[in-house]
Amino acid sequence: MASINILSAISHRSPELPAGVRTSQNLISYYPRRRPRSVLCAGSPSGTPIEKPEIELEFIGPKPGSDGSYPVDKAKAISGEKLLRNIMLDNKIELYATYGKVMNCGGGGSCGTCIVEIIDGTDLLNERTNTELRYFKKKPESWRLACQTIVGNKENSGKVVVQRIPQWKK
Numbered sequence: 001m002a003s004i005n006i007l008s009a010i011s012h013r014s015p016e017l018p019a020g021v022r023t024s025q026n027l028i029s030y031y032p033r034r035r036p037r038s039v040l041c042a043g044s045p046s047g048t049p050i051e052k053p054e055i056e057l058e059f060i061g062p063k064p065g066s067d068g069s070y071p072v073d074k075a076k077a078i079s080g081e082k083l084l085r086n087i088m089l090d091n092k093i094e095l096y097a098t099y100g101k102v103m104n105c106g107g108g109g110s111c112g113t114c115i116v117e118i119i120d121g122t123d124l125l126n127e128r129t130n131t132e133l134r135y136f137k138k139k140p141e142s143w144r145l146a147c148q149t150i151v152g153n154k155e156n157s158g159k160v161v162v163q164r165i166p167q168w169k170k
């Protein structure tokens with residue numbers, strides 16, 4: 001591969017450079033800088049903000065209230081941007097039982113304390129990850145690790161219903 005001695009090219013005419021390329025200024029115009037690539041995220045080229053699809057979530061409480069009914073928490077998330085675990089934590093929706101509150105792995109997929117059951121909207125989530133496949137070999141298809149579950153795929157929208165901590169179910 002041919003190389004150019006830049007210092008000699010700046011002060012003297014290099015035999016490898018085309019005629020007329022002698023100074024640093026000439027070098028810059030001969031080898032123009034490329035502009036950095038940029039990605040427009042905030043809106044369309046016309047300046048109008050792009051509307052991102054949203055997923056509605058309902059979280060059925062792990063324990064019934066005094067009237068015997070289960071409390072329901074609600075949240076919304078931009079499709080495909082967050083893990084179910086993070087949505088729950090961001091919205092202060094209880095995910096972990098007593099042990100999990102102090103001993104969870106922080107979303108690494110190794111403790112199994114973030115189990116939820118998807119009651120509705122499975123098709124709006126990612127496929128089970130390999131970690132989940134290992135965890136849930138003989139468990140119902142509807143069980144997921146919240147830290148492995150991506151809500152939405154950036155294009156879909158709809159409603160996901162989550163039952164928290166299915167272990168309490170008999």
Ligand code: FES
Pocket residue numbers: 104105106107108109110111112113114145146147148
């Ligand atoms: S937080 Fe540990 S497996 Fe999900």
